Amino acid sequence: MNKFLLSKKLYRNELATFYSFLIGFLIAIIVGSIILLIQSKNPFDVFSLMLKLSIGSLNSLSNSLNKAIPLILAGLGIAIINSVKLWNIGAEGQIFFGAIALNFVYINTSIENSYLYIFLLLASGFIGGSVCILLPALSKVLFGVNEIITTLLTNYIVFGLTIYLINGVWKDPNSLNFPAAAYVSESVYLPTVFGKLSSGFLICILFTLIAYYIKDKSVFGYEMRIAGGSALTAIYAGISAKQKAFIAMLIGGGFAGLAGAIELLSQTHRVSTGISQGFGYTAIIVAAITGMRPLGIFLVGSLFGALAIGGSVIQTIGVSSYISDIIQATTLFGALIAQFFFSYEIKRVKDD
Amino acid sequence: MIDIQFLGLVNATLQAATLLFIAALGELIAEKSGVLNLGVEGMISIGAVSGFITAINTENLFLSIIVGIVSASLFSSIHAFVTVILKQDQTVSGLILTILGLSLSSLIGKKYVGKKLNTKLEGVFDIENPSNILEIILAQNIIFYIAIILMIVTAFVLKRTMFGRRIEAIGEDLKSADSMGLKIGKTQFIATCVGGAFAGLSGVYLTLSYVPYWTDGMTSGRGWIALALVIFGGWKPYRTAFGALLFGFLEALGPRLQTYGFEMSPYIVKITPYVITILVLIVLTILKNGNTGAPKNIGIPFFRENR
Incomplete structure (x- = not known):
């Protein structure tokens, strides 16, 4: 036998x-x-059309790369959190919360210098993402509550909060049929690099390098790997596994929050349900498929951005996105x- | 006389609880064998859409239930194949199962959005206007009773039969189970597919009875609440049923708060079940001091080193 x-x-x-x-x-x-x-x-027709309309021209290529920004940033956040062997399924909510935090700061402040203002708004988006993961992070490190479920459920809470805000206190009276908050001033729009490509993509490149440094080159990244690897080794090495996990989660949440801020300042220009179309979930695929490697996330995120654009344009020939x-x-x-x-x-x- | 609003609340509680409970019970079986399946949301969605499409086209409700169960079970076998046979990461595979399930069901169900079902699962006993709690319970449809039977059978099988003891042995101690000669892969594969079948039944309940239509994303996080329920129930069927009633009650209470004199934005009401689920999980974990009673090998693929 x-x-x-x-x-x-x-x-x-x-x-x-x-x-x-x-x-x-x-x-x-x-x-x-x-x-x-x-x-x-005919698959050949559909795929060649997708290819043409996602990377065939400078215009469509910049659309694809713009779409890649939230996928890459949220994916990087997931990868950083995974260094301590934890999962962030809440990137979708963190993206929305980044945009909400940005709008909150925008409404309550006013700065003349628009570059300084944009920087402040992006920073508030990052912090918003961190705030959004605070409860799952605290309950994980303090009590050991399963972070997969808490981060995921946070998505539904934040999405509900978004709908509450854009139908209530933030509702723009000029937006009749589509509930949304008021537009931000044009002075804080993210400038474009060339064609339609948002300068958010440059921020994205910068943060890919930052994530690579944090994860693979810094002492903190090394400590995170030990903290996520073996509890005993961490104790012998004098590393507080809980502290590393907590910081990693806040940073990772911030990356996704930043994605929401960029999406608002470069695409939607206001808080609406269109801030994210499932980017936080696609980002999980992007991060997992690359084995949580920042440079890989950048490449696969770009490809999936093109796929998403391709998917949305083929609807015109009656193929589901x-x-x-x-x-x-x-x-x-x-x-x-x-x-x-x-x-x-x-x-x-x-x-x- | 008990007032009509209260009876409505009881009815809605039972329905919401049935939906959550069946999915949670299936996940419980899979997790008992050591397979964590985060794809519950996707499996419910697949069951819901396939059952609904069958019902629209054939108007045969029995067939629709079967189709929903079988398709969700087949769908869950992807997870079983990838994690049990190919020994890949259960978290990754389960998450993707949810994403794939949601997009696949949206694709399949696209033509059926907005269509209304002519037939609906009727109550087992024909009661016109239920006037007390007993009559409310008797007026529930067949899947409610199946859920009760499944609860009793699952509890019995897990605790009292050889098959159940094998599942538990595998979930708790892989090495001993292996040296006892148990067929680990086969048992885990079956447990995962049974879990998928249960999620499918829950999905059919969603579209044939709970809300008799189909829209994208209509599972709205119930699969994840079911996962939380398994933890809440400490991997025990009866306690999970109690948890389902509690969560079902909270879900049913939300939209009715206004009638009881609480002024609350309907948008805020919608997010309360998720807030409460998180809070309950936190409180429960604190009470149990981090030891929730999870099977020890959950999430660990079995691999016997070559000898």
């Missing part, structure tokens, strides 16, 4: 995560094609399957 035995590979290919991603993406494209075929659409969500999720499932073959060896042995 033949038996199959699994063994862990001693050496794992350094580029395994990258190859897994490519394989996952291929699987996702195949699955997407099948779904399109079922809907009697959900197809790009499905491709994103399936990519990760495909990558997980591929990961298995990079980490394990299957041996067939004779059983006698």
